[in-house]
Amino acid sequence: SQPLAGGQAAELQSKVVPSKQIIHSNNMEMEPETMETKSVTDYFSKLHMGSLVYSCTSKRKNK
């Protein structure tokens, strides 16, 4: 390494500027969040499927 800086000055600076603050760069790579999902069709299919199936079959029967 290069000869630089006296000990006293380095002491002073190491208190003021911690080394990791300067070179810190938070690049830890996290995984994505998972969100819970709802859908209008989920509910729609559960609730209306009976009547829908009924109307379709009755239409077919009518034909």
Next chain:
Amino acid sequence: RSRMEASCLELALEGERLCKAGDCRAGVSFFEAAVQVGTEDLRTLSAIYSQLGNAYFYLHEYAKALEYHHHDLTLARTIGDLLGEAKASGNLGNTLKVLGNFEEAIVCCQRHLDISRELNDKVGEARALYNLGNVYHSKGKNVANAGTHDPGELPDDVKNALQKAAKYYEENLSIVTELGDRAAQGRAFGNLGNTHYLLGNFRSAVLAHEQRLLIAKEFGDRSAERRAYSNLGNAYIFLGEFETAAEYYRRTLQLARQLKDRAVEAQACYSLGNTYTLLQDYEKAIDYHLKHLVIAQELHDKIGEGRACWSLGNAYTALGNHDQAIHFAGRHLEISREVGDRSGELTARLNLSDLQMVLGLSYSTNNSMMAESHAVENSLNGGRPRGRRYSMENMELMKLTPEKVPNWN
């Protein structure tokens, strides 16, 4: 009335279609139009609120996301829809986490977990555990970032939060392994690895990220693969295995280029620059720091540019190229002033005065005298350099105590 219901449903269906296609912005307009039209079917309304919340979450508009997930939660409770309440609580928890409200986030995610267990919903339980792990991880990282702690020297509250995160990720892992959900295992391994990294358990971090890498390759998920390489590089730095770290960072860089992600490419170059500094290969370090500098300028990332100049100043100093060192130290000073970085400004000033002194001395003093004074200084400090060259200082520390070095990643 039925005409209105149909129109609300149609608008919501179009919103769903657009969000699934990846156009959340357009999806939001349709959902908001659906809300405007209104419906008396509270379950449909709950689904619309939930999707609006998620769309705003993905658009990074967290205040709006919070508002809609909160509406959804209230509605789910009103109609006594327990599964709906669990989902809304989980989403609210994730949103509160991003907003930094960790205590409320924990309450919400815990509610998601409790209901899932009550309903014997294993998938929901696993997802709630993952979310709880994420909240504790963020909480720990947030507190740690506020201070200036090195890994392994964490305050108790940070350590507690990170250990809880690890515990939740492990609980999640045991369920998703049982369920055979490989994608969920991949996510848990990645975040578990990062939690071990922050705790200073670098060997455990490597093991977890290796599993993450394996699963990413299974799925052909190149983004996840790149994340794993980068995280493996970080862990190997702290294990003092710089050659291995460099290899993983090179793979990160290769994938970043393939994926055409300039910000990630810049980060990989920066990491490689630092790694070659640790390997004392300053020519290669300069090469990568210059590549980082070019992209930082292209992306108008002033902080990154300042960091590049600081690193370049150090590397040129190490090579004895004081003219270039002064040039970059000067740029570092200018940028630090511009972005209001007081610490950076002070460092740059001291670096500049050091360099000016060295240049001044080189005209009046011979090198052997300087080498001699440095040897005296070293012996006074127990052989450890105590100069202002922090990267050098880090490198020495890493040789002495590979598991306890400042976190420059």
